Amino acid sequence: LRDGTGTGSALLFPMRDLCYGHGPMNVMALVCSRCQRTYPPGRVAQLCACGKPLLVRYDLERAARTLTLSALVRREPTLWRYREVLPVEDEAAIVSLGEGFTPLLNCRRLAEHLGVRTLYVKDESANPTGTFKARGMAVAVSMARQLGLKRLAVPSAGNAGGALAAYAARAGLEAYVFMPRDAPRANRREAELYGARVVLVDGLITDCARRLAEEQAERGYFDVSTLKEPYRVEGKKTMGYELVEQLGGRVPDVILYPTGGGTGLIGLWKAFEEMEALGWIGRERPRLFAVQASGCAPIVRAFHEGKTEAEAVPHAHTIAAGLRVPRALGDFLILDILRRSRGGAIAVDDEEIREAMRELAHREGLFVCPEGAACLPALKRLLAQGEIHPDECIVLFNTGSGLKYLDLWDSEPAQ
Numbered sequence: 001l002r003d004g005t006g007t008g009s010a011l012l013f014p015m016r017d018l019c020y021g022h023g024p025m026n027v028m029a030l031v032c033s034r035c036q037r038t039y040p041p042g043r044v045a046q047l048c049a050c051g052k053p054l055l056v057r058y059d060l061e062r063a064a065r066t067l068t069l070s071a072l073v074r075r076e077p078t079l080w081r082y083r084e085v086l087p088v089e090d091e092a093a094i095v096s097l098g099e100g101f102t103p104l105l106n107c108r109r110l111a112e113h114l115g116v117r118t119l120y121v122k123d124e125s126a127n128p129t130g131t132f133k134a135r136g137m138a139v140a141v142s143m144a145r146q147l148g149l150k151r152l153a154v155p156s157a158g159n160a161g162g163a164l165a166a167y168a169a170r171a172g173l174e175a176y177v178f179m180p181r182d183a184p185r186a187n188r189r190e191a192e193l194y195g196a197r198v199v200l201v202d203g204l205i206t207d208c209a210r211r212l213a214e215e216q217a218e219r220g221y222f223d224v225s226t227l228k229e230p231y232r233v234e235g236k237k238t239m240g241y242e243l244v245e246q247l248g249g250r251v252p253d254v255i256l257y258p259t260g261g262g263t264g265l266i267g268l269w270k271a272f273e274e275m276e277a278l279g280w281i282g283r284e285r286p287r288l289f290a291v292q293a294s295g296c297a298p299i300v301r302a303f304h305e306g307k308t309e310a311e312a313v314p315h316a317h318t319i320a321a322g323l324r325v326p327r328a329l330g331d332f333l334i335l336d337i338l339r340r341s342r343g344g345a346i347a348v349d350d351e352e353i354r355e356a357m358r359e360l361a362h363r364e365g366l367f368v369c370p371e372g373a374a375c376l377p378a379l380k381r382l383l384a385q386g387e388i389h390p391d392e393c394i395v396l397f398n399t400g401s402g403l404k405y406l407d408l409w410d411s412e413p414a415q
């Protein structure tokens with residue numbers, strides 16, 4: 001375990017000679033998450049010259065003057081309530097379908113059954129397009145609009161494609177979605193209905209990314225792949241702000257998060273670092289556990305082997321389509337964050353995921369996506385192993401709605 005200052009990939013590097021200044025909002029620079037090189041804000045950006053993701057840096061001292069927990073009470077119930085720590089400068093560029101500020105549900109029946117004191121589900125199924133991908137795309141498409149980009153493209157395991165298509169439609173921009181031929185049916189249908197061009201690819205999200213890259217120069221796509229542009233993670237980080245706001249300024253002890261590309265985890269951690277700088281919280285952090293499917297668990301493997309990067313998984317397979325990500329650009333950040341937080345990584349089987357979908361539905365009335373369901377068997381195992389204590393405040397993330405995965409039940413007769 002390395003300590004937090006200036007080594008490798010703390011998400012908020014100390015910045016000494018920042019000369020860019022800022023606009024009406026608080027964005028100061030884009031900073032490389034690996035080599036700390038800085039780039040001016042307000043221009044089209046993808047990866048750092050070193051090939052790693054850029055992250056947005058804000059003047060948090062300035063943001064803290066108006067962004068206080070008490071000021072939030074009067075703001076709109078969307079992620080735009082955290083405007084001071086979002087990158088959009090031009091209010092007219094904001095593209096919104098009402099994303100964010102999803103319920104944090106206290107699950108007493110499930111908690112009692114598991115023998116734990118406090119268990120919450122952060123229910124992201126309440127987002128537009130039915131998953132938390134809406135958060136990232138709302139911010140990325142708003143920034144694309146502010147920067148004058150017209151033709152947006154994304155490789156997607158499914159839900160990111162649907163979300164891009166929806167926000168592009170609302171913004172009047174073109175969307176191109178590259179998705180695996182066997183992605184959930186709902187994802188293909190929604191993207192087509194939102195007016196995107198859907199390209200079906202034989203293979204996984206990594207093959208979709210390759211196909212997009214092949215066509216990119218000729219067709220002039222702007223690539224909205226997660227972490228290849230700096231703003232989707234900004235949308236996703238608002239989940240962390242909401243958690244703390246909804247817990248009345250407290251930080252939960254443990255978070256279980258279904259991890260594919262890891263943008264959600266990276267966003268959560270960035271939010272906690274920013275909230276400390278804003279004076280909302282102190283140095284306390286939740287322990288973060290990445291949950292993956294045993295048919296595709298590159299982060300779990302790398303974590304337990306003590307590695308700082310993950311190897312690509314061959315023949316990745318799982319019913320949790322959003323977790324079918326054999327290689328993640330932000331792997332080094334995810335692994336670093338899991339270790340800094342003193343959390344961990346755990347894989348569960350598809351059969352356990354199905355069973356958890358049933359259990360969350362009948363115990364709590366939650367029809368969750370398979371990715372979110374994966375957190376429940378993971379929690380059970382971590383409790384049994386003593387890694388999580390029954391008295392701790394535990395949050396599970398349900399990243400989307402089970403309604404987008406009806407194909408999963410096709411082989412089962414309705415009762």
Ligand SMILES: *Cc1c(COP(=O)(O)O)cnc(C)c1O
Pocket residue numbers: 131132133159160226258259260261262263264265322323369371372399400
């Ligand atoms: C994309 C996706 C995930 C994985 O999210 P990351 O933040 O990229 O790790 C989890 N659940 C669902 C429903 C998704 O669509």
Ligand SMILES: [Zn+2]
Pocket residue numbers: 032033034035036037048049050051052
């Ligand atoms: Zn770099």
